[in-house]
Amino acid sequence: MRAHVWAASLLVAAGALLAACGGGGGGSPTAPSGSNNPPASNSVTVSVVSSTGNTAYQPNPVRAAAGDTITFRNNDAVLHRIVLDDGSADLGDIAPGAVSRGFTVRAATAVNFHCTIHPSMVGSINGNEAPEAPCIDSYGYAC
Numbered sequence: 001m002r003a004h005v006w007a008a009s010l011l012v013a014a015g016a017l018l019a020a021c022g023g024g025g026g027g028s029p030t031a032p033s034g035s036n037n038p039p040a041s042n043s044v045t046v047s048v049v050s051s052t053g054n055t056a057y058q059p060n061p062v063r064a065a066a067g068d069t070i071t072f073r074n075n076d077a078v079l080h081r082i083v084l085d086d087g088s089a090d091l092g093d094i095a096p097g098a099v100s101r102g103f104t105v106r107a108a109t110a111v112n113f114h115c116t117i118h119p120s121m122v123g124s125i126n127g128n129e130a131p132e133a134p135c136i137d138s139y140g141y142a143c
């Protein structure tokens with residue numbers, strides 16, 4: 001009788017050991033730390049400070065890495081609407097004092113942007129320099 005109990009508990013213990021080893025092959029549950037981790041993405045805020053030319057944005061050009069999120073803070077007194085020249089992002093109307101929705105930079109290659117309300121407001125993301133502002137007369141026409 002006593003031997004039976006002992007044998008039964010041995011079987012239970014063996015079963016528990018097998019269960020603990022089962023389902024393996026998944027590797028370590030925690031991510032490795034160190035240089036294999038992707039770089040952290042950053043938030044880049046561009047300040048809109050006027051309504052004319054390529055000095056309307058600070059900084060210009062904007063520096064951002066792929067994966068970074070860029071937003072525009074309207075520190076000017078009038079409405080602005082920033083779009084990327086390649087059509088990949090339209091940040092919508094940005095009221096004075098407001099911050100635009102963000103867009104994620106897809107690649108570190110250069111892309112220009114402008115304000116649809118004030119066409120001389122031109123800027124660049126990752127360009128070598130700010131783009132040259134187009135000539136716009138006081139009536140809003142190209143000159």
Ligand SMILES: [Cu+2]
Pocket residue numbers: 051079080081115116117118121
């Ligand atoms: Cu504008």
